[in-house]
Amino acid sequence: MKFPHFELKARQQGAATLLVVLVLALIMGIVALTTARTGLMEQKMTGNDLRAREAQEAAEAGLEYAVAWAQNNNIPATVTCSSGSLPAGCPAALTTVTGSSTGESYIYTLTYTKGADSVKVTSSARGAADSSIAAASETFVKQTPVGLFDVGMHMPPPWVIAGCITSAATGTPDTFVLNGANNAVISGTAADSACLPQGHLDVTTWHDDNGNGIKDAGEEGASTTFNRGTFPGCPGTHCAWNYVFQMPLEDAIERATAAGHVYASDIPCGPATSAPAIYVIDNGGPINSADIAGYCTGTGVDSATIGAPNQPVLLIVPSANGCPKFNGGVTIYGIIYFESTTDCASNGWGGATVYGSVIWEGSVDKPNANSEFIEVDYEDAGDLNTIFNTGMDDATRIPGTWKDF
Structure with missing residues (x-):
């Protein structure tokens, strides 16, 4: 098939x-x-x-x-x-x-x-x-x-006043100068007794014999004259600041603020631990030892001290905070600057001890009896920008x- x-x-x-x-x-x-x-x-x-x-x-x-x-x-x-x-x-x-x-x-x-x-x-x-x-x-x-300062700039005298001293000192506050020929005070207005009355202010020479940066017993010299001087630029905005410093005030405040150096009641004692050694004081005062924070010891330094010998600090008091007094018991190494042109005329110095200089943009009232303004030649140790650790x-x-x- x-x-x-x-x-x-x-x-x-x-x-x-x-x-x-x-x-x-x-x-x-x-x-x-x-x-x-x-x-x-x-x-x-x-x-x-x-x-x-x-x-x-x-x-x-x-x-x-x-x-x-x-x-x-x-x-x-x-x-x-x-x-x-x-x-x-x-x-x-x-x-x-x-x-x-x-x-x-x-x-x-x-x-x-x-x-x-x-x-x-x-x-x-x-x-x-x-x-x-x-x-x-x-x-x-x-x-x-x-530079905060011009290169080669010398420390200003103990008192730098754009205006005048509004009333003569009483109670014998003290100013110490390194040489009897040095100015104790300079003004942007006039260098006469009418603008800068001495009153009971004592002026004495001193010399840092042991070089420790503080006025020890036995280092005081003879009484001397209340020498006055003038500086140019006044009247004018920030004329006292511009006489001493190279950097504009606004820049110094900005740099201090950026570094976190704005203080009210917690101003650190002793030298600045970071640059720049510029503090903005946000305190209307009076400023006492209780407004200083920390624990500090050393030669010329305690917990009521701002700055240290040969490690000075610049304190800036903006005009918004008026003219706070730095009261007795407080020691400052460096420069204190008051921006206000009016508030210090009726509010003088509160009694603190200053190794360096105080700068006022206006007139200032008399200091208290226990005040001490001590001239220091910081530039002997080098350029002021280095000494003040501007960094x-x-x-x-x-x-x-x-x-x-």
């Missing part, structure tokens, strides 16, 4: 169709798998690129912060500033930056490398959760010292030195 030829041929065509379908399904599976893997890889690449960009942005943010800090602070030597470890010469705070897209946090480290004529500033950022995500930026800046620099970014990697 013979089988029809067409039945075998039909079976062969069905098997071929199945084989083609299987091959096509396999190809489609491979394509789908490849597409999925490619998509996943691209997703990872996009995520890595996004985090790398965030790390770079964090590094550049740190660089901007570091350069801005260098514009107001002295960088004495190479120093590395990392979160949790802030040696001297570092910004007070290093923040953590959080990416807005990924939620990753980035910690940055700042490094100041001191060169012969420039400072290399480097900012390195790394992921807090994944430290393999990192970036860095760097630039070079040139620091130019900023201020302006930093300029050097063009063409930016680099990231």
Whole structure:
């Protein structure tokens, strides 16, 4: 018996169709798998690129912060500033930056490398959760010292008054000068007894025989004349300030404020622990020993002392706080400046001891009986900007030195 030829041929065509379908399904599976893997890889690449960009942005943010800090602070030597470890010469705070897209946090480290004529500033950022995500930026800046005083400036006499003494002293307050020919007081108005009456103010010479910066027993000399002088520039805005200082008053206040040196009833005792040694006094007074914070000891220093021998401080009393008295029991090493042109005319000195100078922008009333104004030749130890620990620099970014990697 013979089988029809067409039945075998039909079976062969069905098997071929199945084989083609299987091959096509396999190809489609491979394509789908490849597409999925490619998509996943691209997703990872996009995520890595996004985090790398965030790390770079964090590094550049740190660089901007570091350069801005260098514009107001002295960088004495190479120093590395990392979160949790802030040696001297570092910004007070290093923040953590959080990416807005990924939620990753980035910690940055700042490094100041001191060169012969420039400072290399480097900012390195790394992921807090994944430290393999990192970036860095760097630039070079040139620091130019900023002087509070003119180079070669001498300390002013114990009293510097833009106006006059409104009433003669009573009760024998004391002024001590280093030489009988030195001025005890200078005025921007006049140098006569009508403007600057002596009254009961005693003027005596003294000499720091042992060089410890304080007036010890036996170092007082003979009584001398109440020598008066004048200085130019008055009347005028801040004429007394401008006579003594090179830096504008507004800049000095701004720099002290940026350093956190604004004090009301918590003026730190002893020398300034950070530059600049400029304090803004936000206190209408009277200022007593209770307004001085901390515990201090040493030669000529106790817990009622502001500044220290050969480590003076500049105290600025803005006009908004009037003319607070510094009462007896308080000792100041340095310079006290009163911006008000009117409030001190009826509010004199409260009895504190000053090693240095007091500057008034207007007229001033008589000092109390126990007051002591002691002339000190701080510049004998070096430039006044160094002695007063101004520690201020302006930093300029050097063009063409930016680099990231």
